[in-house]
Each structure stands twice: as structure tokens, then as C-alpha cells.
Amino acid sequence: MKIVILGGVAAGAKAAAKTRRLLPEAIIDLYTDDTHISYSACGLPYYIQGNFEDYRTLLVRSPEEFAAQGVNVHLLHKAIKILPETQQVLIQDLKENRASLVEYDKLVIATGARPIIPPIENVNLKNVFTVRHVEDGINIREKALKSKHATIIGSGYIGLELLEAFVELGLKVTMVEFAPYTAPIFDDDISTLIYEQLISISDGRFEILTSELVTELFSNENGEVRGVKTGSGKEFNTDMVVICTGVRPNVEFAIEAGVAIGESGAIKVNKHMHTNLPHIYACGDCAEKTLIITGSKVWVPLGSTANKEGRTAAINLSGGYDDFDGILGSAVVRCLSLTMSMTGLTEKKAKLLGFKPVSASVTKNDKVGYMPDVNNITLKLTADWTTGLLLGAQAVGAGDADKRINALTAALLGRLTVEEFTRNDLTYAPPFSPTIDPLLNAAQLLLSKIKKD
């Protein structure tokens, strides 16, 4: 049995390790065009920030560990073409610059995603970065330690994590966001609040330009970025630029082989992570996800999901049976003292999907007011007016926002109505929550809005 895995960050590495355990006799080859495998890409902002010294801390398993378990890891080997009829893959050795054909009984596509580069003049200057690979982290940290000012383009999760990293390193930061607020994946009101809260803690350490595009970068005589120009004509100096304007799935070579793509633009898979082609599985950031609440197809590339999908792919290709039902769209990000988190549908997304969403927002203490480390959080809870079903929640604040979002995910999974959720019995003690948790305040308020008489 020959197992070929393309890609080796989260999904690919997990699939390889799990398959190894399930099929001790199989020959497993993992090909990646990367220089590293099995690393925590989500940890790059924390390496850049200096939470740990050695970038190898990011590595979950080294190629040597894989080799010791009999998984052959081929770094700097790029998959060029899949030949589904003959069950072969054309692989290019990027170092030796020669191609070879490898055979598979089962193929796993786990080629991930790559950064979207917006149309900016001179975007290829030195010290203009994206954040995806271990090298990106090493290069960004190295440059940041010698810099005074950094520019971050985009204010999504990665942009916000980098903002924290640079501020902690003592750099001045300018963040440029096209939307009129930050973190536009949230509802507009929450995004606006995130923007306001960020500004309130900036303390001269960073500024955020909203409703702005970066149109051009300027260079010095060494071809290094030295300045930024925006759509409104603003110009400012900078020592480095990081582009955090999202990612797109690496699926072109799969499309060419006839692998079907879903409506989200990522590879279509069933619950077993099987593609439309025999013996070919896909998992991780290159694969489409199903939103559990609605069954809708979405593309939300996240490390935790990639891990689970890699596991499911491995179990099924090894002859076992495992379903991956999908995601709830849960996410969390920290930026300095602020936590932003969500699960399920935002109100705008719910409207797009045909629901009649009603929301309730509360701003409350996260603990009893007399505790020394009390902070506030704003919670927005959304339900469907017609059925009363909970659809999602968003939370932001210096307080313990993440805990409240995690307390809601099982309610979405269990398809609870707001009314059912108001009966929830959350833990209470003064260091952990007010007597009535903000989540229950929000649920009560939401219930009053959707109650029919």
C-alpha cells in the first residue's frame, strides 16, 4: 500500500502520523514545496513577538521523527500534476530541479493556502512580507528587531496578531484597512467596536487607517521598502510591510486533474474528506468546509480544523470509517489586551443565507465588579426570528470573551433555541463571572426580542 501525501503543515502532517499508526505496513511519502513540515503556522506571530527564542519550538514533529516512524518526508518537492487514471503524481524536486513520477494507492491533497497579494505597485520590494511559512516568521522577526516602524496591510486575525507582536517589540505600527473598521469578518457594529477599542488602547503605539488602500510602495537605493502611499494620497515612511489581506486555497493543480471544486472555491469533499475522484482525499486549508448549522459550504481556513480533517482523511483512507461533519465557524484572536471571538453565523452572514436574524448585544463585566482584574466584554448573540434557533455569537473586550463563545458552540451543535439556552447553568464564582453570566443576560434580552405572543 503506497500512501502519498501532498503538503505537510497541519492537515498533511496529521494525516501522515495517523495513517502511520493505522497502517504499520504502508509506504508513506509526504511531499511539500516548503522547507519545513508539521509546524504551528498559528504560532508565527508569537515567535515574531519573542514568546520563545528558537523557531524550532513551532515544529510539532521533525522530518527525522517522521523518518524514524517510517514516513518519508520530501522537503522542497512540489506536486505539479496528478494523473488520476494511472494513480501517479508528477513531483518536481525544487533543489535538484528535476521531476519524477510517484505512484499512489491513496493520495491526500493537503496543499493548504497562500497569501493573496493585492495589486500594489512595487509590492516585490525587500522587507515586504507575508506570514505563512516558518521562513516568513524568521525573516519578519529578524527585520522587526532592526526596525522602528512597520506597516500591516489588512486587519484580519493575522494582522491583529502581528500588530500585538510589533507593539510588544517596541515598533510603531501603521495598520491599513480597506473597510471602514477593523476585523471586517465580524458584523459591522462589532467591527466598529473592535476599531474603537483598539484605538482606545493604542497609546501612541500604533495607528489604524481605515477606508484606505495601499496603492504603492517606495524603495531606497537597496531595493528595500522605505515608504507607503495610500489611495487617498497619504504617504508615510516605514521600515517593513506585512501583507495580511487573506489567503486563497492552493487548488490549481488539483483542478487541472479533474478534482471538483466547491462553490467556496476550495476542493469539494464529502464527510470522509474524499474528493470526487477515486482514492483521492483532500483536507486542511485547500478543502471546502461545511457549516454545521446550515449545511452551507464555506471556506474558513483554520489550523484546528485542518488537524481534525487530516485525522478523518487518514482513518478513511486506511479502511476505517470516520465522519467530519463540519465546522461552526468558531475563531478567536488576541490583540494586546483585547480578545475577539466568534462562533456560528454573524448577522450579515445569516441574512445572506436566508435567515431572519435577530440580535441582542450586552456590555457587561466578565467577573463580579469587586474583583481586582474585572474587565468588560461586549457580547452579541444572534438567533433566527422564525424558529428561535441560535445562529451565532460574537464577543469582544478586555475581559474573558473567549470563554463565552466556547460556552455557545455546543448549543449550536445541539441546535438549541434561545429559550432553551436561557436555562443554561454556567459556573459562577466571583473570580470567574458575575452572578448572572453576560451570556445569559444576552440570551434573556434576545429572547424578549423574538418572543411571539
Next chain:
Amino acid sequence: MKIVILGGVAAGAKAAAKTRRLLPEAIIDLYTDDTHISYSACGLPYYIQGNFEDYRTLLVRSPEEFAAQGVNVHLLHKAIKILPETQQVLIQDLKENRASLVEYDKLVIATGARPIIPPIENVNLKNVFTVRHVEDGINIREKALKSKHATIIGSGYIGLELLEAFVELGLKVTMVEFAPYTAPIFDDDISTLIYEQLISISDGRFEILTSELVTELFSNENGEVRGVKTGSGKEFNTDMVVICTGVRPNVEFAIEAGVAIGESGAIKVNKHMHTNLPHIYACGDCAEKTLIITGSKVWVPLGSTANKEGRTAAINLSGGYDDFDGILGSAVVRCLSLTMSMTGLTEKKAKLLGFKPVSASVTKNDKVGYMPDVNNITLKLTADWTTGLLLGAQAVGAGDADKRINALTAALLGRLTVEEFTRNDLTYAPPFSPTIDPLLNAAQLLLSKIKKD
């Protein structure tokens, strides 16, 4: 409309405030034998610890605020006898030492609970305390500030919170627990772990004597406690003793009036917090609770529940309609760097109730290992082997244990099976959890134990 409320801490105060809003015309009288009303009894350990200077911070609403809203608060007035036929209550004014009869259209019994005093010789010495009222907090803090050594009898929630408080104040502490481990409300294995973890952080600041009873207290010439003797014959000196061996509901005068008592020993109520007698409601620590998962009757006196029950009682007695379905048994306590939390049934409780419980425990990092503030937590998840239904969870550790318990409560509310719960999509980012949350590790492990082929 005359509303009489007996008791005014959490349930009584909430019932009064809510009734006031719902029935602007009603005459509302609140009687309590206490010197304070509407206070956070759960906050007493944090006042004792010195998290805030002024004990009045514990007060949610003052008698004056109630008066301004037209709620007549009668402090130091004890309810002696209910006359259900004539809808009257005999009230004793403890200051003036005279009784009077008051009439009611609706009566709310919210008389709470009182500490259990074990049979200890000389238990009435000076500087022997219980923790229930605002005065207890004031007296304990005053004495603690002048003391070098404190003894805590019992290692339940309040005992553990006081242990933290005394240690933070610089006292040496001896805790004496009858069970062979601490926090015996948890399963034995978790209680043992809690004991071990407490000992591992004691650092000479406190000691815990398990499988020990306090049998006798010794006094100095001023009638103040100066020493403790245990069942095994140990003797040690101490400056103060706090008895934290549990509470019992204040229901004797209700029983006398014919109010029915449930199997748990507290007042039997339906979902509207109505007792068996017309026009008489009960809520808070004197009332019995229903365990949502099983429908079993239990008595778990907690401030958050009392609050909700007070609200439900008020809505129903005011002519509205509101159900309080019950509790999940969720609780959390902090002791120094340790958090202990639970929801639902322990394994031992599940066995008693006729389930066939299976459990899985994991000890994991609460965040990604490279984060500077990573800590570990032990999670025990319990399900019913026959149905696969989740029954409960217990968590302990220096890590973020409470978050995981709260992530499970909605699963219990929604009656999810372990298998369904393994599909949960919890938030992930390195400062908040490992890529796969410990809760999902535990669920996977538990699923493997109950899977039938």
C-alpha cells in the same frame, strides 16, 4: 396586593426587585433576621482577602435604595410562623423583641441556609467563625489581620476560598478534612488530585490534614480559641477557627406551617417556584432544585441559582409565567493558582442514580505549549455507557479549567451524546488553547471507551 418576602440575600432581594418592576402598585415588605440584605455572600472570601477595602462593596442594593423604590425592608425581623389559612406571618422584631402579624396576598420564602456545626467540644469559643453573613466577613477579616495561624475545618468550596484568603494575608493555615482527600464533592480520583495539587503549591504556607476530625477546641483565659485537637490525637495551636463543613436549609418554620419538603430536605417547589401551599413561593438556598439531566431532586445551594429562582418566583407571583427548569450542578472555585470546576453528574453520583457511567480523563496543556503562561488541566468527562449521553465533567488545574466546563454545560442542556460532542468546533488560537482542545481529547478518548461494535 400585599407581597411579603422572607429573606433578603440573593433570592429574596432579587424577588423583591423584580416584583417591584412588575407590580408598581403592590405593597412589598421584606423581612430578614440578618443585619444586611442584597449582598454577595460569595464575595466574603474576597473581602476577607482584601481585594476591596469597604465591605459595602458586597452590597448589591442598600435598604435605602429599596426604600426609594418602595420596597419596605425590615432588618432584624425574623419570621416565626406562617399561618397559611389566614395568609399571615408572625414576625419577631429582634431589636425591639416584640412580635407582630403581617398579612400577605403572596408570600415568598427565601430564608436561605445556615452553617452546619459539627459536634466539637468548646465550639462556641471566641474567634470560632462560620462564613455566611456580612458580619462574619467583617469579624473574620478583623481577626485574621491580627493572627498568625488559622484553622479551617472542611475543604469544600468555601473552605478552599478561605484557604486562599488566609494565605494571601500571610497566615499559616491548617485545613482539617474528614475525607481522605480535599473537595469531596468531586469524584475520589479528582479529589485526590486536588489534594495533591494543593500540597504541591503549599510551599510551607498551609498544611492539610485529611481523614481527620476536629474533636475539641482549647481556650485561653479570655475564652478565645488557642488550640485544636483532632480525632487521631493531634494537637496544635491556632489563633482562629473557621467552620466550613457545609450548610443546611432554613426550613423548620416552613415545615411547621405545612409547606412540603422534598427528598433532598429542602422546600419542594414546582417550575414556577410555587410550594404545595396556595400563594406561597420558595426560592434560593431554602428550596429544592431539579437536576436537568435526570430530573432528580437535589439540593445545591448556589448564589447564581438563587438569583434565577428569585426572578422566576417574582414573575409568577406577579401574574406572569416563567419556568425555572433546574440546574446542571455547575460550579467553580479558585484556590490560589488552582481552579476546580464541575458540571453535571460525577461518576459516583451517576452510579447512585442508576446510570452505567464511563469516564475518560486527560491531563493536557490549556494553551499551546510555547505560550509563556501555559498551564495544565486535568479533565474528566463522564457519559452513560448505555445511551452514550454526556453526564458531566470535572476539571482541575492551574490552567483554564473553568472555560472547558462552561463549554460543556450547553451540551448537557441539549442532551448531546459523546459522539455528537466530538464534532464540537471550539475556538483556537495559541493564547487560548492547544490546536485540539483538551475537551475534545477527552471526548475522543471517552468515545473509544463506549463505542459498541
